[in-house]
Amino acid sequence: MSPNEQTPAAPPRSLAEALRTRDDASLARLLRARPDLLGPVPNDLTQLATRAGTRASVIRALDRLDRFTQQVAQALAVTPEPTAYATLRGLLPGDGTEEALPRAVARLREQALAWGADDQLRLVRTARELLSPAPQHPSPTGLGPTVAEATSGMSPGRVQEIVAAAGLASTHDPVSAVAALTELFTTPDRMSALLDEAPAEAVDVLNRLVWGPPYGQVTAQPAAHLRWLLDRGLLVPTTPGTVVLPREVALHLRGGRAHRELEPLAPAVRERTAHRPQVVDATAAAQAHTALDTVEELLKDWDEGGPAVLRAGGLSVRDLKRTATALDTTEQTAAFWVELAYAAGLLASDGEADERYAATPAYDEWVELPPAERWTRLVVPWLTATRTSGLVGGRDGKDRTLSALGPHLDRSAAPEVRHRILALLAALPEGTEPEPESLTARLTWERPPVTHHRPSSEGAARPFDSPAALDLRTRLARWTLAEAELLGVTGRGALAAHGRALLPTPGETGANGAGAPEASVAAARAEKLLSPLLPDPLDHVLLQADLTAVAPGPLERPLADALAVLADVESKGGATVYRFTPGSVRRALDAGRTASDLHTFLTAHSRTPVPQPLTYLIDDVARRHGHLRIGAASAYVRCDDDAVLGEIMADKRAAPLRLRRLAPTVLAAQADPGTLLEGLRSMGFAPAAETPEGDVLITRAHAHRTPPRTAPEPVPDGPPLPDGTLLDAAIRAIRAGDTAATTPRKQAPAANGELPRTTPADTLATMQAAVMTGDTLWIGYVNAEGAASQRVIAPIRVEGGFVTAYDHTADEVRTYPLHRVTGVAELSDQ
């Protein structure tokens, strides 16, 4: 069921109906192009149509169109609805449109941005609103409103004046007057005749406005030539001081073109140089090898304590600089390598309290892989990563520096741009190095930078909408080219065979749809192509009498590791130059190699005889290595008579002291001096302790003393001890309480066990009097839960609506809110 077969049937009346006529494959294409329509899956086609008409979705879809299709949509928006194909064709004249226009219209229909048959094309309403000219958002076409729109707010009398000035017969209502005016402006012959009469300055004004923006400023008393234009409706006032050139007039002056420059065809990617494909592959392979070396070097450099993680995340500028120096490259390139290793999962933050970056366990696996596989493990994550190392060092929308490995480096466009660049390169003949500008021009055509104006609320939702970000795709494209070269995907600017293999073959689905299995198939294909191009590791070096060793190619890993310890690297690249120094030889000896080990190692791996100065160097360093020995001991025993020491050593009871004979007259012990003394005494010796200066330590005279110390402050458990006043009060209260319990109250209410009740004023007065006298009171009290109780208290202080008192009932100092006290009674003195 294709849309064409539907034409005999009734034409669709809405987008939903238009969608209903489409077959499944066609709907699938729509959903693939606009995946946002699927979240959540719509219930029916009406809902799908509604969602396809929402503003956010339409903007997203429009932004993703190529330049010509956007221009077609813009042209549709300036024609009255529905638009006939021929009208549209007329707005877009020029070569190439002939074949490009049907494609573009089909694309708009497929993406549900336009619908209807060829004779009545309609843009989706939201798209029309977005694209049609309005004072708030000028159209990219530079056209203004129609005569009808521009004159809508004008008084009928003024409209009639204009009609008359334009040489038309007056009509009885403004609508027909505007229609007549519109007809005049859209009839080329009459329009030309009208304009022929125009003063020269007036023509200049029109020419200035014709390609947009169509608005101009006028004074309250316009000059004669402006007057002439305003009188005839060739300029229409909008707001005071502003005039607009009506769309029909502009189109006439433009010769019917909606756009000044039309780009119906994608600009071709131009060739800069054609290299021999073998040269390209070999150069790229060499660079791929360098890339592997660089990543390995980077992580080896971080083996012992990588750089710290910034509080906000990422690598500090200083650490990046240091890394760049270590890798002998620029900071930008160093940032790329760091991000590459991060994207490939080879490095991460260790998550410790003192957070640092370090290689992941995956790195140890990666290092053991064959080189070609190691390469794909780097390149495949690079292709799909959204993190963009090119941004490092720049600033984000909030003027924060973007740091490598830090936040805010994700750009969702990155993977798509990378795929697209590689695909464009793949479309060129093998070995072709393109002109980078033509490549970015093509990319810009395929998805022009977002230019149409949006209300500020939507701008806020796009934090990276800065002028620099407008050109993000071009910048991404440049970075992609540079990074592809660094990775050895390209060589001399042309795509290498193993780079080409990374892309899905034409049979497979597009870049966005490439699933995991397809990616791994592509990776395997690339590996197979790359692996024969990588140099075979060598098992030998050339030793020279100037104490250097040259490895004329990559070395086998064990050999390279051993040499890296034994000698310093002087120069890197295809070959490696090592220099032997006393320091480097000592390093090898420290690592547990012996001199004879090293001699054997060098003899085994040298193509040439080992030069004598090198042999001497190793022997010389080895002779002195370990000449001085250092260890830890807790105590020592010395004795001029070595027979006694021999005796101690032979005694089994000395074993726990862990003694070792350092010299005939010295024993070193792992036990501390006190234990040693005790131990030796128990064995029947009479040892004396020694000071660090070697004097005998006299224990009695120098009893052990601390430096001056203060006695500890007591830490009481419970409240501080009450002072005398309080105590007196307490005791009196206790007695009084006791009395209260046993003797009858003065007042009647107390006698029958009810709470005392007094007015708040009385309560306060009694309380204050009790503070002065130190009397004990009997109060009724209601707690927060509403439970009533009777308490015997000796008030200490009354302030701020609270009474602080010694509570005899609870036996502690408490604070009661006065408003909770129901009443108060003095206890009888007995």
Added chain:
Amino acid sequence: MNGPLIVQSDKTLLLEVDHEQADACRRAIAPFAELERAPEHIHTYRLTPLGLWNARAAGHDAEQVVDALVEFSRYPVPHALLVDIAETMDRYGRLTLSKHPAHGLVLTTTDRPVLEEILRSKRVQPLVGARIDADTVAVHPSERGQIKQTLLKLGWPAEDLAGYVDGEAHAIDLAEDGWSLRPYQKQAVEGFWHGGSGVVVLPCGAGKTLVGAGAMAEAKATTLILVTNTVSARQWKHELVKRTSLTEDEIGEYSGTKKEIRPVTIATYQVLTTKRKGVYPHLELFDSRDWGLVIYDEVHLLPAPVFKFTADLQARRRLGLTATLVREDGRESDVFSLIGPKRFDAPWKEIEAQGYIAPADCVEVRVNLTDSERLAYATAEAEEKYRFCATTATKRKVTEALVRKHKGEQTLVIGQYIDQLDELGAHLDAPVIKGETTNAVREKLFDAFREGEISVLVVSKVANFSIDLPEATVAIQVSGTFGSRQEEAQRLGRVLRPKADGHEARFYSVVARDTIDQDFAAHRQRFLAEQGYAYRIVDADDLLAES
């Protein structure tokens, strides 16, 4: 993809010498790459901006350079390096110095922004005069050397098309009766003459004087020759009289003792740099005649004041001669920018292979300090340490043993410290030549040594350079000027004159083990080791036991 060359990303080139294409490759890269090290298996060349610009000056373009690298490289050449070469070479020639009929010396550009850039530099401003038009600016003629040096440092080397003055003509011819210039000497002369000015690097004993004579015969003009000392001046004179059509009367000596100015004048650096009351009174020598050629012998010793005078001499042809263009002060680049680029360089081992210098056996004799010496060494002041270990008594015994071993051969004992040399002279019963020895006595002793009347001569550093002692076959170095690489090479040079019977020369360096003497020795030997002289190490104890 199996060439002899490995191009490293740090711009060094490694050349495998045993490869069948090695010679072709060497010829292809020699015009633009500097030979840095030439040990036995892999020679190291370096690409420097200076080298690339010199190649441009000699008429090579970036394409040739890239082609040479790509053709001989074993691995693909890093793309970035090729781009860098093209960019570097492209910087040369944007600026040219030339003679303008009306304005004299002018600097012109083909790239206006470059001229704007360099004119903004504070260092260039005092050197230039009025702006003549958008692309041209006048240059003070006296600043020709300065501006070239400054522009080089700014990275925009100027092509000097202003040419040279011919100088006062004077007939000089080589008197090739029974001898002729060796092929490499001819190449050196041609290379120099073609380039106009520059430095020729030849090993000691390879006949640099004859290259000078050859250049004079090309120039056929009055010549000023600058040498290190009076003895050397006399040797130049002697050699010139013997090898050219010049007579004794045409050659003047300008030194501490004589102040002759003749068509060919030989002056010492010392007299030129003598300062009296804040001025250099002998500087007028440069202007006293219209010299057509200035020759700097042992250019690696060029004293700093002479650099400045040389900057003013840019209109005259300049030839620098040296065996070892390594300066411990790192001013090699000043030599290149003021005298001229390296026009000819021959690895020592190559000249040796051609038989023009004697093969040499270099031996480092390691002496153990006695226990008491070790203690004394350990407690010596830092500045006394080298002197202490370099003059240890054990060295004397070893030196005596070596002299005994080579009895009957002409032997030089060379050292740094006079008391050590005096003591050695007394023990060996040999005359000592040191700074205070008068020139007359020096020459007498050297003559006696040449004639074989004396077989052992003890010399201080006065004999480091330019002393021609063809018959010396054994040199024993007991101490030196710390870690000076060129001194070591010059001292070896004393015994490198080809021997009549073709036998090997011996060079002993006596070094105290486990002291800074050994560290300095390692540094001193670096130049020679890089030239392919493999030092053998011998234990002094073995040597003493032998004798």
